[in-house]
Amino acid sequence: MITQRPRRLRKSSAVLDLVAETHLRADDFIVPLFVVEGTGKTEPISSMPDYHRHSLDTLLQRIEKLMNKGLFNYVLFAKIGDGQKDNTGENACDPDGLFPFAIRKIKEAFPEITLFTDIALDPYSTFGHDGIVRDGKIVNDETVEALCRMSLNHAQAGADFVAPSDMMDGRVGAIRQALDRQGFTDTGILAYSAKYASCFYGPFRDALDSAPGFGDKRSYQMDIRNSREALRETLLDVAEGADMVMVKPAGSYLDVISKLKAEVHVPVAAYQVSGEYSMIKAAAERGWLNEDKAIIETLTAIKRAGADVILTYFAEKAMEILKLGN
Numbered sequence: 001m002i003t004q005r006p007r008r009l010r011k012s013s014a015v016l017d018l019v020a021e022t023h024l025r026a027d028d029f030i031v032p033l034f035v036v037e038g039t040g041k042t043e044p045i046s047s048m049p050d051y052h053r054h055s056l057d058t059l060l061q062r063i064e065k066l067m068n069k070g071l072f073n074y075v076l077f078a079k080i081g082d083g084q085k086d087n088t089g090e091n092a093c094d095p096d097g098l099f100p101f102a103i104r105k106i107k108e109a110f111p112e113i114t115l116f117t118d119i120a121l122d123p124y125s126t127f128g129h130d131g132i133v134r135d136g137k138i139v140n141d142e143t144v145e146a147l148c149r150m151s152l153n154h155a156q157a158g159a160d161f162v163a164p165s166d167m168m169d170g171r172v173g174a175i176r177q178a179l180d181r182q183g184f185t186d187t188g189i190l191a192y193s194a195k196y197a198s199c200f201y202g203p204f205r206d207a208l209d210s211a212p213g214f215g216d217k218r219s220y221q222m223d224i225r226n227s228r229e230a231l232r233e234t235l236l237d238v239a240e241g242a243d244m245v246m247v248k249p250a251g252s253y254l255d256v257i258s259k260l261k262a263e264v265h266v267p268v269a270a271y272q273v274s275g276e277y278s279m280i281k282a283a284a285e286r287g288w289l290n291e292d293k294a295i296i297e298t299l300t301a302i303k304r305a306g307a308d309v310i311l312t313y314f315a316e317k318a319m320e321i322l323k324l325g326n
């Protein structure tokens with residue numbers, strides 16, 4: 001005699017919905033945005049089908065459209081010209097640079113949105129590394145000083161949260177102090193805490209033209225083989241003052257997301273990165289996967305693992321599929 005029949009709870013869509021443990025909502029998402037110099041530009045990114053880099057004017061139009069759909073959280077990245085790159089990332093600290101200019105204009109136009117800004121030197125670096133290079137090595141403390149100046153530059157322009165993605169030691173505490181000293185006590189820090197040295201960032205590096213010129217990022221990003229180290233990195237960031245922490249990439253690191261969720265008491269974000277996006281797009285283009293279902297399944301898994309916040313290039317699409325928002 002079978003007495004336990006879990007299938008009763010899968011009897012109809014109504015019952016399935018009633019007992020579902022995980023629900024995606026508009027408020028889960030942070031939408032990544034890429035800004036470039038110029039006007040009237042909506043540039044395709046070859047390795048990220050249907051995703052674009054925008055000049056400020058078309059970016060503002062894009063944000064307005066996304067806001068009308070119910071998306072209010074954004075993370076901004078800037079692509080600057082090769083001529084503006086150097087080893088120390090001076091342009092990242094220039095108050096008249098593209099990035100702070102875009103932050104100012106976006107917050108002026110849409111004060112109600114939350115704007116996160118990426119803090120790392122790679123898009124500004126002739127070497128394509130997140131830090132300053134000396135004798136072929138990425139130097140920590142000098143980089144942290146540059147990251148503090150970059151963070152102040154973004155805070156002054158109106159960033160709500162700075163998001164250090166560089167994985168240098170001690171940068172969260174140093175950035176917190178630098179912000180506080182200048183009176184930016186309300187500017188938050190979303191720390192990329194468990195950021196792995198992953199191959200899944202490939203398409204993003206095309207988007208920003210920021211691939212490392214030599215070597216790889218394994219001397220600062222985390223070893224893909226480790227998970228206790230993720231906890232160590234994250235606890236350090238929390239102790240140093242991070243308001244939120246992040247696991248990145250998301251889909252291949254669900255174990256890390258759930259581990260951090262159980263151990264820390266700040267919101268845990270997860271970044272479904274460019275390669276995770278492009279894998280689904282590529283398989284769907286070939287008719288090998290149902291794109292909509294793959295989007296919802298991967299995002300649901302990330303949330304089920306424990307993510308409180310999800311950074312994803314699929315935010316708009318997910319809203320459409322789930323008929324969320326307006």
Ligand code: PBG
Pocket residue numbers: 118120122130165166200201202203204205272273274275
């Ligand atoms: C910059 C940065 C990267 C990503 C976010 N911030 C690239 C890298 O570390 O090489 C990756 C995002 C993505 O792949 O979607 N440090």
